[in-house]
Amino acid sequence: MTRRRNLPTRILAWFVAGVISLLFVYPYLWMLSGAFRSTHDILAAPLHLWPKKIDLSGFAAIVDVGGVSLLRCLVNSVAITIASTALAVGVAALGAYAINRRPNALAFRLLRGGFLLSMMYPYMLLVIPVYLVMYHLDLLGGYTGIVLFLALGPIQFFLFEQFFRTIPPAMIEQAQIDGAGEVRILLRIVLPMARGVVATVAIITFLLNWAQWFPVMVISASPDTYTLPVALLNLNGELGTNFQGIMALAVITTIPPALLFLFAQRQVMSGMTEGAVKG
Amino acid sequence: MRERYSIVTVFHEVPTTRLWLRREAVFYLFAFPFAALTLLVGLWPIGLGVEVSFADSATAFAPLPQFVGWANYAAVLGDPGFLASLWRTVLYTALAVVANVGFALAYALLLDSPLLGPVRTLAKLLVFLPVITPEVAGYVVWRWLYDQSFGAVNAALALLHLPAFGGIAAQSTAMLAVLLAELWSHAGFYVVIFLANLAIVDRALLEAAAIDGANFMQRLYNVVLPQLRPAITINVVYALIQFLKTFTVVVVMTKGGPNGLTNFVSYAAYRLFDEARYGEATAMATILFALVILVALGAYLLAERGRE
Numbered sequence: 001m002t003r004r005r006n007l008p009t010r011i012l013a014w015f016v017a018g019v020i021s022l023l024f025v026y027p028y029l030w031m032l033s034g035a036f037r038s039t040h041d042i043l044a045a046p047l048h049l050w051p052k053k054i055d056l057s058g059f060a061a062i063v064d065v066g067g068v069s070l071l072r073c074l075v076n077s078v079a080i081t082i083a084s085t086a087l088a089v090g091v092a093a094l095g096a097y098a099i100n101r102r103p104n105a106l107a108f109r110l111l112r113g114g115f116l117l118s119m120m121y122p123y124m125l126l127v128i129p130v131y132l133v134m135y136h137l138d139l140l141g142g143y144t145g146i147v148l149f150l151a152l153g154p155i156q157f158f159l160f161e162q163f164f165r166t167i168p169p170a171m172i173e174q175a176q177i178d179g180a181g182e183v184r185i186l187l188r189i190v191l192p193m194a195r196g197v198v199a200t201v202a203i204i205t206f207l208l209n210w211a212q213w214f215p216v217m218v219i220s221a222s223p224d225t226y227t228l229p230v231a232l233l234n235l236n237g238e239l240g241t242n243f244q245g246i247m248a249l250a251v252i253t254t255i256p257p258a259l260l261f262l263f264a265q266r267q268v269m270s271g272m273t274e275g276a277v278k279g
Numbered sequence: 280m281r282e283r284y285s286i287v288t289v290f291h292e293v294p295t296t297r298l299w300l301r302r303e304a305v306f307y308l309f310a311f312p313f314a315a316l317t318l319l320v321g322l323w324p325i326g327l328g329v330e331v332s333f334a335d336s337a338t339a340f341a342p343l344p345q346f347v348g349w350a351n352y353a354a355v356l357g358d359p360g361f362l363a364s365l366w367r368t369v370l371y372t373a374l375a376v377v378a379n380v381g382f383a384l385a386y387a388l389l390l391d392s393p394l395l396g397p398v399r400t401l402a403k404l405l406v407f408l409p410v411i412t413p414e415v416a417g418y419v420v421w422r423w424l425y426d427q428s429f430g431a432v433n434a435a436l437a438l439l440h441l442p443a444f445g446g447i448a449a450q451s452t453a454m455l456a457v458l459l460a461e462l463w464s465h466a467g468f469y470v471v472i473f474l475a476n477l478a479i480v481d482r483a484l485l486e487a488a489a490i491d492g493a494n495f496m497q498r499l500y501n502v503v504l505p506q507l508r509p510a511i512t513i514n515v516v517y518a519l520i521q522f523l524k525t526f527t528v529v530v531v532m533t534k535g536g537p538n539g540l541t542n543f544v545s546y547a548a549y550r551l552f553d554e555a556r557y558g559e560a561t562a563m564a565t566i567l568f569a570l571v572i573l574v575a576l577g578a579y580l581l582a583e584r585g586r587e
Contacts, residue, residue, distance in 0.1 A: 006394075013394035020386060021405045024463065028408070030431055031420045046434040095313025098306040107307070111314050118321025122571055124526040124545050125564035128552045129328030130320055135340060152316045182305040211413035214527070229415040233531065236419050243429055250416040261411045265404055268411065272468065273475045277513060 031254070034247035035059070042243065058244030065231040065249065066238065068223040074252070077210065077227040080143060084150035085205040089198060091151060096160035097190065101172075119154040127218050134219055141221030149219065150209045155275035156201050162274060163197040164190075200271040203264050207257050228253040325568075332561040339557040351562035360539070361547060361563065367454075368523060368543040375458050375522040379466050380514050386466075387473030388503070403474065407467035414464060418531035421460040422447065425532075447533050453540050461528050465521060469514045476510035477503075516578045523571055 029049050034042060038055040041048075062070050099108045118126075130149055131140070139145030167190065175185050213229035220226060226234070232249045235242065261268055332351055334344035355361050386406065390399045409417055424430050425446030433443050445452040480503060488498045504511075526545040529535060535542030535550070542550075544567050551560035 010394050013389060013392065014398070017389060017395055017398065017402045021402045024405045024409065024467075026431075027417065027420045027424060027463070030424065031416075034423070042429055046429055046431050047438065091312045091316055094309040098310035098313075102303070102306050105303075105306075108310065111310065111317065114322050115313075115317045118317060118325060120572055120575070121321075121325050121568050122524045122545065122564070124524055125548055125567060126320075126324055126328075128548070128557075128560055128564055129324035129331065131552075132327050132331060132339065132557070133319065133324045148316065149320045152320050157313075182302070186309075207411045211411075211415075213413070213415050229413045232419060233415050236415075236422070236531065243423065246419060246423070250419050253413050253416040257411050257413065258408065261408065262404075265407075269403075269407055269471050270475075272410075273471055276468075276472060276517060277475075277509075 028254070028258075031247050031250050035244065035251045037244070039244055055244070058242075058248035061242055061245040062235065062249050066223055066226075066234045068226060068231070070231070070249075070252075072224070073226050073228050073231040076225060077229075080146055080150070080216070080225075080227055081206055081209045083143075084147045084209050085202055087147060087151035088153060088156050088205045088209075089202050092153075092156035092201070093160050093194070093198065096157050097164055097186065100161060100164040115157065118152075124214055127215050130215065131218050140219060141225070143225060145219045146216050146225065149215045150212055153205070153208065155208075155272065156205055158275045159197060159201050159204075159271060160194075163194060167193065200267045203260060203267060204271050204275070207260060207268065210257050328561045329565055331557050332565050334558055336556050336558040347558070351558040352566070355559050355562045355566065360542075361544075363539065364542050364544055364547045367540065368525070368545075371454060371458070371525065371541075371543060372519060372522040374454075375461060375525075376515060376518040378458060379462055379469055379518050379522075380511070382462060383466050383469030383473055383514065384507075384511075387470045387477060388499075390470070391474060391477040403471065406470050409464045410467045412464070414527040415531055417464050418460055418528050421463070422532045425456055447541075448537065450537050450540055453533060453537055457525075457528050457532060457541055460532065461522070461525065464528070465518075469518065472514055472517075473507065473510050476507050480506045512579070516575055519574050519578055520571055523567070523574065 033049045033051055035058050036054050036056070037048075037051040038053070038057070041052055041055075064070065065073060095111075099112055102108055127149075134140045134145040134149075137145070139148070171189060172185055175189055180188070210227075211229060213227065213233060216225070216227050217230045217233070220230070223231070223234070228249070232246070232253050235249055236246055331339045331344065333346050333348065334351075335347050336351075338345040389395070390402055395402070424432050425444070425448075427433060427443075427446075427448070430446070432446065436442070436444055444456075446456045447453050484502055484506075485498060488502050493501065524545050525543050526549070529541050529543060529546045530549075533541040535546050544563065548560050548563040548567065551557075551563060
């Protein structure tokens with residue numbers, strides 16, 4: 001009896017979830033089809049998703065984007081994202097670890113407070129004064145300034161801080177009694193335990209930094225240091241419509257993080273949730 | 280812990296300074312890169328931003344900027360364009376928070392219900408995918424989805440014999456168009472936060488309520504929602520901060536238009552910065568910073584008080 005009453009509700013639930021899922025995934029399918037369909041085809045039937053004929057002229061059109069080669073933007077994206085991710089993970093891990101081991105030291109309390117304050121400043125607007133700082137340090141137009149700016153974020157610090165709190169102090173005390181120095185404790189005891197959290201933070205940071213465009217655009221002095229999202233923004237802003245090329249570039253920009261996410265979805269979702277709950 | 284150190288000291292008979300160095304200095308070394316970076320891309324720029332907000336724009340880059348007192352703030356606050364922009368930002372934020380958190384709550388309840396079974400994992404994945412998609416790529420696609428000739432939105436509406444949607448081009452629909460694109464981009468995050476909270480809701484209490492004859496709405500209001508208070512608080516605070524700062528979607532889709540209707544504060548500040556009006560740009564940024572802190576603090580305090 002319950003089962004019979006449940007069936008219509010069940011169908012309704014499936015239907016609603018199905019429609020919403022379709023609406024969320026449709027822009028991806030449309031983007032993919034737009035990249036492989038000729039402009040003529042799209043204008044004839046904007047809704048269709050399956051190309052009549054695979055047309056690669058969109059990709060051919062973006063071999064050069066706004067005066068810089070697509071390959072260069074791709075290499076920039078990969079290099080800047082990997083460098084800033086590695087730096088972010090190392091810096092946040094060591095910082096959170098030190099603060100966690102000596103939470104009462106005045107310098108560390110000030111540091112934590114200053115960090116939290118910085119993270120409250122609207123990120124997009126922080127870029128404006130960061131431009132002034134980079135100007136003073138003569139870092140405008142290079143990779144260093146971009147990588148440094150992308151290497152600090154709240155979620156990395158919060159995830160590490162949360163993790164270090166779970167390490168039982170007795171474990172570290174035992175190692176001290178056994179005569180281990182702090183560097184040894186860090187490398188031999190803490191690091192092996194932290195493998196999981198390091199991976200999670202690295203994946204999330206990669207996803208976040210891959211998507212960055214505003215700091216990259218502002219700190220860059222020329223398109224030579226542009227990453228894929230910045231190139232895409234430029235292409236989209238150009239006069240004249242290269243619809244197919246825009247979709248092709250959007251596909252190239254989207255695929256790496258989408259694959260990484262599908263590969264590590266559980267870590268990404270739980271990590272981002274935990275980082276938010278703490279922050 | 281402290282006593283244990285003293286035992287160690289006596290045991291090894293190491294002079295105290297060397298002990299301090301060995302036991303403490305290493306932590307300062309660990310924290311040094313973090314501190315340096317916090318200063319370099321956090322505190323220094325914020326300080327510099329505040330400083331420049333009191334300086335004449337033309338001298339912002341000079342070693343000794345010329346200070347003009349509150350002139351930049353007066354110029355910003357006296358500009359009817361800024362006040363209009365601020366009003367649009369507040370209105371948009373209110374609408375976006377309600378739409379996103381409301382949708383996320385409803386959708387999370389659906390995904391959490393036993394009605395769906397195993398497909399819920401896939402649905403959760405699909406709703407979260409836009410969160411990790413580079414915003415520029417997502418909004419570029421949305422911009423074209425709304426397009427009158429290329430776009431799928433109006434093609435779909437025509438197919439269903441519905442009136443055309445003006446999208447980002449029409450004054451009456453531009454804000455809604457931006458809101459929908461942002462909902463697509465961000466709502467998955469709020470859904471997952473709700474789902475994490477729903478996973479720890481007391482099932483026994485729900486079953487007891489069901490046995491007592493409470494219907495779905497009664498269970499929702501009296502059993503589920505009170506237990507979802509943490510997620511509601513987090514999501515509302517996050518959404519408030521997120522939408523007050525709305526920026527990328529404006530740059531990609533509307534450039535503040537049509538007729539300034541989506542010219543939110545972040546974008547207005549960026550435009551000033553782009554015109555080398557650094558003093559006013561940083562003054563505007565500082566005002567938004569204060570607003571974000573106030574709103575976040577207010578929402579947090581309100582939530583804390585509601586908890587008691």
